Amino acid sequence: MSERATDKRWIVGVDLGGTNIVVGLLPIEGGEVLGLHSLPTDPVRGAKFVVDRICQMVERSIAEVLEQQGGTRADVAGVGIGSPGPLDRATGTVINTPNLGWRNFPLRDLISNAVHLPATLDNDANCAGYGEWWLGAGRGTRSLVGLTLGTGIGGGIVLDGQIYHGCSDAAGEIGHMTIEANGRKCKCGNYGCLEQYASGPAIAQRAVEGIEAGAASLLVELVNGKLEDITAATVYEATVQGDPYANEVMKDTAKFLGAGVASIINVLNPEMVVIAGGVTRAGEHLFEPLRAEVRRRAFKSAQECCRIVSAELPGTAGVVGAAAVFKRETYGHV
C-alpha cells in the first residue's frame, strides 16, 4: 500500500445495522464526524432498497461536507462499511445476516461501484471497537476489547492497533462465551452465552421473571402493569429513581457481565475493556459492581493493567471504526 494519505481529506464511514443506517465523514487524520445522518434500514423492503439508501446517504453526506468545508470529490478517499456478519472481508461479501435476510451478498462492491469510490467491509462490532480505539475511550492504547450491549452483545478485539479477525473473520464473538454451561438457550444454538444474561432483552427478561416470582418494584408502575413493556432502559430508569429491586437486577447484570469480562481479561490480558450500549447510561450503578466482580474473579496481574471504561462515542463508534478500517487497509496505518 502506498503512503498517500495526505492526498485525501475525508473517509466516509457507513454503519449498517438491523434497525438503522448511520453515515458520516471523518477527516482522514481523525477528528469530529461531519455530515452525520441516520435513517431506518427497513430491511423488509429488500436488499436493493437498503443498498440504494446507503449510497444516497453517502452522496448526501459527501455533498454536505464538501459544501461546508470546501474541496472537491477528489478529496474523498473512499468508504469504510461496517455490517453485521459473518462476512468475507477479502471479497467484501456478507455471508449471512439473519437480521437483514441476506446470503452471500456482495455489499462492498455494490456500494463501491454505485458511488465510484473504493470501499472496505468489516464486521459492525469490530468497527465499533476499532472506532473507540482510534478516537474514543481507547485512544493511545495498543490493545482493547470492545463490548456493545444491545439486542445482542457484540464484541471487537483490537490487538497491537489492528482488529483481530481470526482465521475465518469470525473472531470476537464475546457475547457467545459460555458463562453457564447448562444455562439459558441462546439463539446461536449454544447454552449459557453471556448474551443471554447481559444483553438488553436479557436484562428485561430477568427483571420480569423476578417480578412474576413476587418481587415488588417500581418497574410495575413505570410500565402501568404491562410487564411485557419492561426494557433494559426501564430497569435503568427505576435504578436511578432508587428502586431496590431494579438495583438488584442491575447488580446481577454486573455480576454476569463481570464473569464474562474476567474471562476475557484472563485470556487476552488487554489494556482496556470498553463497554458500549444503552445500559452504560446506568453509569456507576453498573460500573462499580462490574469492576468489583472483575476484581473478585480475574488474575491480579491481568486486571491491574486493564481499565474497564464506558464507551466515548455512543452512536458514532461504528462510523468512526468503519472509516478507520478503510484507512488501515488503504494506507497501512490509522
Added chain:
Amino acid sequence: MSERATDKRWIVGVDLGGTNIVVGLLPIEGGEVLGLHSLPTDPVRGAKFVVDRICQMVERSIAEVLEQQGGTRADVAGVGIGSPGPLDRATGTVINTPNLGWRNFPLRDLISNAVHLPATLDNDANCAGYGEWWLGAGRGTRSLVGLTLGTGIGGGIVLDGQIYHGCSDAAGEIGHMTIEANGRKCKCGNYGCLEQYASGPAIAQRAVEGIEAGAASLLVELVNGKLEDITAATVYEATVQGDPYANEVMKDTAKFLGAGVASIINVLNPEMVVIAGGVTRAGEHLFEPLRAEVRRRAFKSAQECCRIVSAELPGTAGVVGAAAVFKRETYGHV
C-alpha cells in the same frame, strides 16, 4: 536482531515444573530432542538447589549431545527456559509461583550467568503451546490455542506464529475462563473456572462425588474401595475397560471442556486447538464427545476452520517451545 542462526547448531530447552525439570537440546532448525533428561524439582530444598540442578542438567545435556554429534560449546546458541508464572519476560524474573514458593526471582539471569550462555524466559504453558506449533500437532498453522490438562489447565495462545502475551505477560489463562458463573470455587479466587471441571483432580473429584451419591462403577474395584485413590488416570482406565459410569464421567469432562473450547473458538477463531495431558490417552473416548459438544456450541464459521487435536509432543512440548522462544527472541523467527 541479526540473522546468524546458521552460526549455531543447538538450543537448550528447559521446562521447569512444580514436580519435574526436563532439559534437552534442539537442533536450531528443528528436529528431535537430544540429550533429554528429567529430574524431580524438589522445590522444598530451596531455590538455590533448583537452579543448581537446572544448570547441572543443562551442562550434562550439552556435554552428551556434543559428544554424540561432534562440535564444540560454541555451537550452542543459548538456553530457553519455561517456568510457571506470572513472570516478567523483559527482566527474566519469576514474579510469583505458589508451587515453587518463589517471589521476584531472577531465574533467567541466574541460569544464564551460571552456564555462560544467553537465556530467555517464558511461561511454561505458553512454551507447551509454542512447542506444538513449531514441531508438533500445529506444524504449518499460523494460529493455535494449546490446552494442557494436568493438575491445573494451562493455556498457550499462538497468533501469527508468535506467542500472544497480552499487555502484562498474563494472557492465555484458558483454564480460568468461567464456564459456570456460580460454580465451584477455584484456588485462583474465581468461581466456576474450566479448571475446576476438566483438570485431572477435577475429573477424579466428579467421579468420586458420583460414587458417593450411589453410582456403581468398576472404579471402586480398581482402587480397592479407597475412593481417595481415584485419579483421572483411573477414570481413563475404567473407561477403556468398558465401565459405563467412568465413560459418563469422561463424557461430562468432554462437555465441560467443550463449553470452554467453544468459547475459545468463538472469541479467538484459531486454526487449531491442541489438547495435551494424560487425559488425552482416553483418545476418542474424550475427543469424539468433545468435538460433538463444540459443534453444538460454537459458531459454524469459526468451528469449520478449527481442528481439535491431541498434542504430538507429550513430555517434550515444553522443552521444544522454550527453545523456540529463545530462537524467536534471538533471531526474530522460528
